Amino acid sequence: MTIAVLRFDRTAALIDGRVAIPGVNVVNTPGGKPSVQGFLGGAFDAADVPFARYVFWKHLGRPVTAIPVFTDRLYQHQYIYTRADTGIASLADLRGRRVICAPSYFSTPSFWHRALLAEEAGIAPSEVDWVAAGPEADGMKTPEGVNVTVAPSRSLLGLDRLLDGSGDCLMTARTAMVPRAERHRIRRVLPDANERQRAWALRHGFFPALHVFAVHDSALKARPGFAEELCQAFDRAKDLAYRVLQDERMTGLPFMRGYLDDTVAALGDDPWPYGLARNRAEIDTFLGLAHAQGLTPRRLAASELFHEGAAAFAFKAKMTPGCITSTMEGGWAPEPTWPDEEGGS
Numbered sequence: 001m002t003i004a005v006l007r008f009d010r011t012a013a014l015i016d017g018r019v020a021i022p023g024v025n026v027v028n029t030p031g032g033k034p035s036v037q038g039f040l041g042g043a044f045d046a047a048d049v050p051f052a053r054y055v056f057w058k059h060l061g062r063p064v065t066a067i068p069v070f071t072d073r074l075y076q077h078q079y080i081y082t083r084a085d086t087g088i089a090s091l092a093d094l095r096g097r098r099v100i101c102a103p104s105y106f107s108t109p110s111f112w113h114r115a116l117l118a119e120e121a122g123i124a125p126s127e128v129d130w131v132a133a134g135p136e137a138d139g140m141k142t143p144e145g146v147n148v149t150v151a152p153s154r155s156l157l158g159l160d161r162l163l164d165g166s167g168d169c170l171m172t173a174r175t176a177m178v179p180r181a182e183r184h185r186i187r188r189v190l191p192d193a194n195e196r197q198r199a200w201a202l203r204h205g206f207f208p209a210l211h212v213f214a215v216h217d218s219a220l221k222a223r224p225g226f227a228e229e230l231c232q233a234f235d236r237a238k239d240l241a242y243r244v245l246q247d248e249r250m251t252g253l254p255f256m257r258g259y260l261d262d263t264v265a266a267l268g269d270d271p272w273p274y275g276l277a278r279n280r281a282e283i284d285t286f287l288g289l290a291h292a293q294g295l296t297p298r299r300l301a302a303s304e305l306f307h308e309g310a311a312a313f314a315f316k317a318k319m320t321p322g323c324i325t326s327t328m329e330g331g332w333a334p335e336p337t338w339p340d341e342e343g344g345s
Helices: 012-016 033-040 051-060 108-121 159-163 193-204 217-222 226-245 256-267 276-292
Strands: 002-005 025-028 046-050 064-067 080-083 098-101 129-132 148-150 169-171 186-188 211-216
Touching (some): 012 025, 012 226, 046 051, 051 064, 051 211, 051 276, 064 217, 064 226, 108 276, 159 169, 193 256, 211 217, 211 226, 217 226
Parallel strands (some): 002 025, 002 046, 098 129, 129 148
Antiparallel strands (some): 046 211, 064 211, 080 169, 080 186
């Protein structure tokens, strides 16, 4: 088997070989087209793919099945930008304005952005003049009553479209790198984004997923137990990432300890959760958004998306209250020095 894995701290151990699956070749791929096209073209038996696109595939009846491993997540508040000359000072000011969605209208972050607009400003998709920074894939068609103009951007972030006046606001999925000469023109719509997304997390109790790990049904048939093997490997890789994070000396962030403690206090000891039961609320929310926003003609059920054995898999990775090793290797040490019952992973 060959699987495509995007490099995150929680997947790095799969790519560098610290976590291995016998008989499985792990290929590090960048996000977006290389991973998806390789998966659809048969080069990969399993791959990290956008969640919205996977939901659409299930609507189409394609022979693919996911495991409940969500490698990429994002809160949306801090990725909403405007120009200083637009007069936009709040989400409510976006009604009737031209809003750029990057990378496209049906990209997974865009669903969460539109949900944020509805929840916090009462704005429906039909009340915005949308500018998509890229075309849709797989024959996705925007719903009637929603105006979407495609204006291809030079980058996935779509910042050039905000700078050239194609739109009044940009909703994207990363912190934009604004050229020095343009920084006086660009600002966040929500200057208190960090506080607002923390309040959103406490209110909803989940961390919005962007990607899921999908497997060809032919691979699942050819290798019984493959889905569970993948779950175990991703769980172990995430556990190793948690160990490194919990030794704040292993990272380059000076205030890491306070941030870690704050994260655990807000989201618990598994802030990046895998598993169907643990993610049921956000999966159901997203499936509702997918139907309401026109991606799927009916509302799919969470039970339709995931391999049965993987859905029942018991993921174990947890954050510890502190560093679990007493060597200078810290979180990178090969094994914890504490017994499991005293705080090991």
